[in-house]
Amino acid sequence: MSTEFKVKFAERMNQLPPYLFGMINKMKMEKRWQGDDVIDLGMGNPMDPAPNTVTEKLCEVAADPKIHRYPTIAGGMKNLKREIALYYKRNYNVPLTGADDVICTIGSKEGISHMCLALLGPGDTVLVPAPAFPIHVYAAVIAGANVLRINLGSEDEFLSQLVTMCKSLYPGPKLLMLNFPHNPTGILASRELFVEVVKYAKRYGLMVINDFAYAKITFDDYVAPSFLEVDGALDVGVEFGSFSKSYNMAGWRLGYCVGNEQIIEGLAKIKGYYDYGIFSAIQIAGIVAMRDCDADITVQAAAYQHRRDVLCQGLVRMGWEVDIPKAGMFLWVKIPEPYIRMGSVRFAVEMMNRANVAVAPGAGFGEEGDGYLRLALVENDNRIRQALKQMRQSLKEIDQEIEEGTFKLEGEPS
């Protein structure tokens, strides 16, 4: 490679710290290439397959030579959009038309990113809960906006910070980014919280996005409310949904955004420049998922609930403090003393190197997350049990090294 030619990145690249999960993922892949069996509790990447009927439909439609062209409508096929509207009516009693109040996206991450580009620019402020799934912060950063964090405590605390920020900032914040059920913490929103959010959104001219990726991964009979259920929500905001988690279609890249037509029009305009829509065969298979696969979602959620119980019970037996989540694909757990002093990144690296277990360091979700780990429920029960065993063994080793003085809890690995 020539050493004389210097690539000069855009200034916005300096605003993007190294993607921590990319680093952990790379370590995992390198270990696997060396033949180690790494148990992956790191990434929320479903390992179970999409429903058979959905995959069969994809194969059937993909065999049609006429389907391989660019989709005729970039924002999503009429029938898929109508199915999404029916899903909202059936599940949340939200009356969508399925026309201008729905747009299909290349996964919800893409949709959220481009939505931020449509709504935000330099001088704008967005409020994001802390900790946060990284794209909720960095989509706004890439768009050039300022990000202010709202700590996720009780709903009252959350609302009181929201009001304080709306009252004290000039110009006021433009957008509130929500994500309930929340990744990484598993925190839920009550319907009442959404009612209050809509009230303040109207009072302070704040647009609202709710990332509802974990809408259907819920446990113990808990039903997650949609933001759009609340009166007036369609006036102020939109909700993103995903096929990745409910239907195990993460690699297919299919999501959607529903709600306020003007906001959706903005996303459609930006996407019109960037992409041509989603492969039509995937969209048609998506119709089958939405229309016929409610029972598959129930089975999948039950599997996650069982894995949650196996993991929680194992951690409690190890003496860890665990809050049992009612939704999502993760446990958000505090690293116990004395290991918390390592920080979450080093803890994750030690678990990778010693236990062959990948975990997501809480610091990857913002500095508020350091001291925590996010453990994904994607591996099966037996592999979760095996991961717990390997972690227990590695922590014993670390305990012994601490006693011998060969393991320093603070600073670099010894």
Ligand SMILES: Cc1ncc(COP(=O)(O)O)c(C=O)c1O
């Ligand atoms: C909160 C949240 N939103 C969005 C996504 C990405 O979803 P998609 O696959 O639809 O882009 C994830 C994936 O982990 C997520 O946790």
